[in-house]
Amino acid sequence: MRPNDRKYLKSHEWCKVEKGIATVGITDFAVSHLSDLVFLDLPGKGTSVTIGESFGEIESVKAVSDLYSPVSGEVIEVNKELPDNLDWLATDPFGKAWMIKVKVTAETKDGMDSTAYDAHCAAEGH
Amino acid sequence: MHLRLLDCGLVEPALNMALDEALLHGPAPATLRLYGWSPHAVSLGWFQRAAEFADLPAGTPLVRRLTGGGAIHHGCELTFALTVDAGLLPTDVAGSYALVHDALAAAIARVGITTRRLEHGHAPAARPGSRWCFAVPGRGDLLTTTGKLLGSAQRRLARPRARILHHGSLVLRRAPLTPFTAAVADTKDPDAVLPALKSAVAQALAAALGLATERDTATAAEMTMAMQLRAERYRDHAFTFGR
Numbered sequence: 001m002r003p004n005d006r007k008y009l010k011s012h013e014w015c016k017v018e019k020g021i022a023t024v025g026i027t028d029f030a031v032s033h034l035s036d037l038v039f040l041d042l043p044g045k046g047t048s049v050t051i052g053e054s055f056g057e058i059e060s061v062k063a064v065s066d067l068y069s070p071v072s073g074e075v076i077e078v079n080k081e082l083p084d085n086l087d088w089l090a091t092d093p094f095g096k097a098w099m100i101k102v103k104v105t106a107e108t109k110d111g112m113d114s115t116a117y118d119a120h121c122a123a124e125g126h
Numbered sequence: 127m128h129l130r131l132l133d134c135g136l137v138e139p140a141l142n143m144a145l146d147e148a149l150l151h152g153p154a155p156a157t158l159r160l161y162g163w164s165p166h167a168v169s170l171g172w173f174q175r176a177a178e179f180a181d182l183p184a185g186t187p188l189v190r191r192l193t194g195g196g197a198i199h200h201g202c203e204l205t206f207a208l209t210v211d212a213g214l215l216p217t218d219v220a221g222s223y224a225l226v227h228d229a230l231a232a233a234i235a236r237v238g239i240t241t242r243r244l245e246h247g248h249a250p251a252a253r254p255g256s257r258w259c260f261a262v263p264g265r266g267d268l269l270t271t272t273g274k275l276l277g278s279a280q281r282r283l284a285r286p287r288a289r290i291l292h293h294g295s296l297v298l299r300r301a302p303l304t305p306f307t308a309a310v311a312d313t314k315d316p317d318a319v320l321p322a323l324k325s326a327v328a329q330a331l332a333a334a335l336g337l338a339t340e341r342d343t344a345t346a347a348e349m350t351m352a353m354q355l356r357a358e359r360y361r362d363h364a365f366t367f368g369r
Contacts, residue, residue: 038194060194063279063282066285
């Protein structure tokens with residue numbers, strides 16, 4: 001069961017907004033389809049991120065994928081431990097493996113709830 | 127829908143990388159570009175640190191790939207760049223490699239070389255034992271009895287539309303900096319089999335994707351974008367050496 005307290009993107013990022021601060025990560029579906037994660041590159045504190053644009057990159061099995069931001073705003077915190085503990089993405093993608101926290105100026109209008117995202121994954125997972 | 131086939135011959139390293147990125151961003155649903163390298167060059171994987179290659183012979187051309195994995199010394203080889211809408215390949219990364227590598231194994235077999243896809247090799251590691259792609263065969267790689275013959279890497283975009291660039295390097299003759307690879311030359315004359323090999327690669331990949339091949343050339347718009355990327359990214363010192 002995916003948490004229903006957050007929004008999900010078609011590109012498999014999740015976003016939980018509380019008191020104007022968005023916590024952003026990637027979903028279990030993304031992690032399982034990437035497999036064998038080897039590198040994660042996240043932005044620094046103070047970086048501006050924009051809805052729909054790349055905020056970082058992840059490499060698995062020699063495949064580099066961009067990570068897309070569900071919000072616009074300023075990065076106020078980065079999970080600095082995550083790049084050295086990529087197994088957290090498999091064991092706790094919606095908790096310990098959060099990636100960035102953003103002071104939100106705008107949120108995507110394309111976010112799905114968990115039910116809609118489950119259906120999206122079912123359709124994509126051919 | 128067709129698989130566009132661009133047989134580009136020997137191309138300058140920065141332009142090779144720029145063309146592949148232009149095709150990744152371009153409108154064509156599926157394109158296979160076959161090429162070689164002139165001059166021979168070393169390509170770094172996207173996340174590799176250029177400082178690790180300070181010991182290369184002076185004057186060795188160096189470019190950074192958009193794709194992941196380790197460095198490759200592109201000597202005499204058949205390189206391919208498959209750029210497709212993501213829906214044409216399996217969603218999971220490992221499955222997409224399996225599809226491409228099985229097609230390549232079939233193509234290589236058509237010129238009389240037997241390979242096997244490594245099913246249970248090393249998984250990629252965050253701190254790999256070698257900086258070279260071909261040094262340590264990993265899960266999914268194509269091997270002959272003398273070593274790794276084919277190396278691959280990918281770039282995946284989800285926006286503005288879901289696209290995949292799959293790079294593959296098939297060694298024809300061993301490159302001086304990576305003498306541990308296998309090579310077509312171990313059993314066949316590369317010059318003699320190259321035309322058949324190119325044709326077989328195109329046919330096998332097209333069949334695997336359920337498409338028919340169509341010979342083509344890069345469009346003016348693709349070339350314009352490639353020339354811009356070549357100047358602004360792939361020939362830019364900071365882009366190549368910035369990591």
